[in-house]
Amino acid sequence: MTRPSVLFVCVHNAGRSQMAAGFLRDIAGDRIEVRSGGSMPADQINPIAVAAMREAGIDIAAERPKVLTTEAVQASDVVITMGCGDDCPFFPGKRYEDWKLDDPAGQDIDAVRAIRDEIRARIERLVDELR
Template identity: 65%
Template sequence: MTEKPTVLFVCVHNAGRSQMAAGWLRHLAGDTVEVRSAGSEPTDRINPAAVEAMAEVGIDITDQTPTRLTWDTAEASDVIVTMGCGDACPVFPGKRYEDWTLADPAGQPLDLVREIRDDIRTRVVDLLAGLRRAR
């Protein structure tokens, strides 16, 4: 792993789970980790409920845009975390993978999106601790 690890969060639409995870990691890691997110079938905008849930904890993800997952992005990442994209998320040999089973916040009430947000935070904290131990 490089001095500054690169983490890629991937979900189908790159509008909810992966954006919240990226927001948490940027917030918690500062500039010690390069953070990316992408989707196998990105939508045109971030889920407004995800934006609202993250804003409640002081994290602004409104400047992010759903992005299509590319081979180059995955290849340039040290850790790839997938969230519910199943076979749509390709496997890249030699990469560290984590697959997080999380509910999709799309179309869900804000209370459920908050639960997903908090679950993601716990997982990001654990991921960051592992990255710091690996250095």
Template identity: 75%
Template sequence: MPESRPQVLFVCVHNAGRSQMAAGFLADLAGDAVEVRSAGSMPAEQINPIAVQAMAEVGIDLRSEVPKVLTDQAVEESDVVITMGCGDTCPYFPGKRYEDWKLDDPAGQGIDAVRPIRDGIRNRVRLLLDELGVDPVGPAHP
């Protein structure tokens, strides 16, 4: 059976905060309707524990996720590539939809600063689902 689900790749430098939170929300809200990937141009050793905590507060568990390196193949296989501060390090392939989400970096921030970043990501992911024509199937966490 051919792949007909939209494929979305979230990219940030360290793949430890913003891109992981976005991937977590999209996977939760879209279920199997969207293929979700995340990667970083210079991946960290582990996910930001404050990002993990912020996501746990809304019922999404990122503890088993690990930062992954950005590859040309991941970009090439994706329909939508959403960057979050990786700048020119993200490879460009014609025919792909690219968006750059301007979001504060949660690195080094406390939980009170990360919560609004998390909530902004959730809102953007919901808009993305709408643009892709995918109805949310997961719990639309408050």
């Protein structure tokens, strides 16, 4: 059986989608393929998101924001959007979920911790569903 593939999408690919990808890699290991991208990628990952993830024992500091590609969407089984609106390409036969999460950009560490913890809970549920 091929392993499922999940794509996380947000506008800048610098906060929410990177935290979600980090959690999924950590929790699922190599059982699930993980991708992320943004419709308008930032220059770097949000340093507060990096700090919040480090507190959870996950290092995303080496990740870089990536542009969302049509190929990434086509190659993924599950596409999870986080506030990218109409910028996300749609393909029939994919499972789409839109996670309503606050954007960590410009927020302090306490706010980003709350976003991180909500993302972790959603990732844990997703992993259970994909098993």
